[in-house]
Amino acid sequence: MPRAWITAFLRTPLHLNKVIARSSCSLIPGEPTAPCLKTEIPGPNSKRLFKEMNCIQQAGTVQFFANYDKSLGNYIVDADENVILDLYMQIATMPLGYNHPAMLEVFCDKHNLHALVNRPALGVYPSEDWPRKLRDVLLNVSPRLPHVTTMMCGACSNENAFKQCFMAYRNRERCPPGSFTEEEKTSCMTNCPPGSPDLTILSFQNAFHGRTLATLSATHSKAIHKLDMVAFKWPMARFPQYCYPLDEFKCKNSEEDEKCLAQVEDILCQYKKGNRPVAGIIIEPIQSEGGNNEASPCFFQKLQKLAKQYGAGLIIDEVQTGCGASGKMWCHEHFNLECPPDIVTFAKKMQISGYFHTEEMTAKETYRIFNTWMGDPGKVLLLEAILKVIQKDNLLCLVQKTGQKLKCGLLELEREFCFLLDSTRGIGTLLAVNCTTPQLRDEVLKCLKQKGIQCGGSGTRSIRLRPALILQEQHADIFLDRFRSVLQCIK
Ligand SMILES: Cc1ncc(COP(=O)(O)O)c(C=O)c1O
Incomplete structure (x- = not known):
């Protein structure tokens, strides 16, 4: 195992390391296999940090505070040790997810x-x-x-x-x-x-x-x-x-x-x-x-x-x-x-x-x-x-494959919950689906987060996905399952 992978493994919380052995098909060694929640989100630590920050700088947009040492692959870990599947990835900015070994390796080189x-x-x-x-x-x-x-x-x-x-x-x-x-x-x-x-x-x-x-x-x-x-x-x-x-x-x-x-x-x-x-x-x-x-x-x-x-x-x-x-x-x-x-x-x-x-x-x-x-x-x-x-991991093909899986899954949910969702659309993993009202959209996003899924909003009533390029079918399944259970509760 390369040094950086080992470091990433060691930094992973103990309860997550137990599932590592089973996550053999993940592109990121040591990536958790599912979200894992310990508190509501934001939890007590995030709330405390929010107060601390807000007296210095307007912090109204902060959703939670993150622990970037512990975040890995498609999963972000927050300040309360909640492990969240991130399909929004810092407003669409993280191509390889968190702490990718190849990126960590870059600054091991002195030059x-x-x-x-x-x-x-x-x-x-x-x-x-x-x-x-x-x-x-x-x-x-x-x-x-x-x-x-x-x-x-x-x-x-x-x-x-x-x-x-x-x-x-x-x-x-x-x-x-x-x-x-x-x-x-x-x-x-x-x-x-x-x-x-x-x-x-x-x-x-x-x-x-x-x-x-x-x-x-x-x-x-x-x-x-x-x-x-x-x-x-x-x-x-x-x-x-x-x-x-x-x-x-x-x-x-x-x-x-x-x-x-x-x-x-x-x-x-x-x-x-x-x-x-x-x-x-x-x-x-x-x-x-x-x-x-x-x-x-x-x-x-x-x-x-x-x-x-x-x-x-x-x-x-x-x-x-x-x-x-x-x-x-x-x-x-x-x-x-x-x-x-x-x-x-x-x-x-x-x-x-x-x-x-x-x-x-x-x-x-x-x-x-x-x-x-x-x-x-x-x-x-x-x-x-x-x-x-x-190039090495053929990620453009993976995006097409995972994107197709996500889009089919969203269309299925749209058929199942046609009074809540409409207009699934997008290319690759640049996907979105509409909720019938802005209030419903906000409620769905909130409930998804409490189930360990981070998505984004867009326009007045859309749920937007902007995952990393390393998102795979097993992640799509977790998202779609949890999305379904949120819709079932709301219905
Ligand atoms: C399409 C598009 N253009 C420009 C920007 C602005 O980029 P930045 O926030 O890096 O200034 C954004 C940011 O979300 C964007 O989505």
Whole structure:
């Protein structure tokens, strides 16, 4: 057994080690075989810690405090020793679950430890091996785009993607490209045109692209995120709202696609006429925070054509859907687009944030796309280990298999409890099901947690699954069984 596995085993609570011997089919040695609850959640320790934290920092969003030494694989252990099957994984960010041996191993290497301790200002003093890491790790999984720029978080990747679209749009108008007039240089200093032009970004109803100021103007999932914030007056189009099951409503759903696309075209046309042209269109392959809403490959193909026709950059926000959770490395790869999008942003499961982009979406002048850290080499080391495990353990196939099992199970529950559930949907393990009311959804999530299952909410009445890529059929069975018993109690 490798050293890190042994360490993980020894750190596992005694009562869990007893079941290790039986969990031979788990991908993670020592992973518990089932949730195990000692208190209600949050338990007394979590409640005490909550009070302690809340006097220092607003802690209203905290569900429970975790013990990350003891958490392992698909299971998170809380401060009260409750062992919880985690199908939400830190808001969709943990590709290999907790304490994966391959990730622990990364920082046993002294060279890697130096990269962690000496965090560089990557735009100015990158390490000697940084170009190789960009090429061999990040570009190795690029969705057919030749460049990558690393950033600090999902929102800041989207924010900089907007800037790339603005610069590319203005550059196309300049003659010669890249030449700034004196008027532009002075007017931008007082936020006025032509230096600060009136360009816009088109986004979609229910979208979530982050909480920084510019991304908030493209975010439309919940009012509480936006209230009191100054916003750009940018256009928003409807995102398709489908009827389920998809097979039964093909005609109606394709009419819905056409209606939404007609609105997009109308906006592109009107904003151009009104001298506020759309320089970029940002869209999630599956809207995650806003309700796990999906749109068809045909919708995305036509959207790409419209973007090209009107000179707008197409930004696909893969912050939540990327890195394998759809069963392909990138969710938009399910759409068979004619050519790659102009920009694909990433964060979460990738550990490092940033965006892949075309040559046109590359800044030509220095310091236009820049910040102090511009990412974190330590996170790329983790990503390198993650990508090796994805390949070695064939995790994209596993996601498809487990996703299918989960989706069939949810559909079965939907048939059994048709007065409580509807609209099971999603690709891979990016799945969701609706409850009939928001109150019921909240109640189901609460009851699931008391049965040792962590899921997420999404939109107004959806239950969202965002498990790790190492979720297997036996975990799906546990979830579905407990979900059924919650529904039986509620019924
Ligand atoms: C689709 C999408 N884009 C952007 C973001 C923002 O990412 P971050 O929280 O890393 O800023 C999120 C976060 O949930 C997201 O789901």
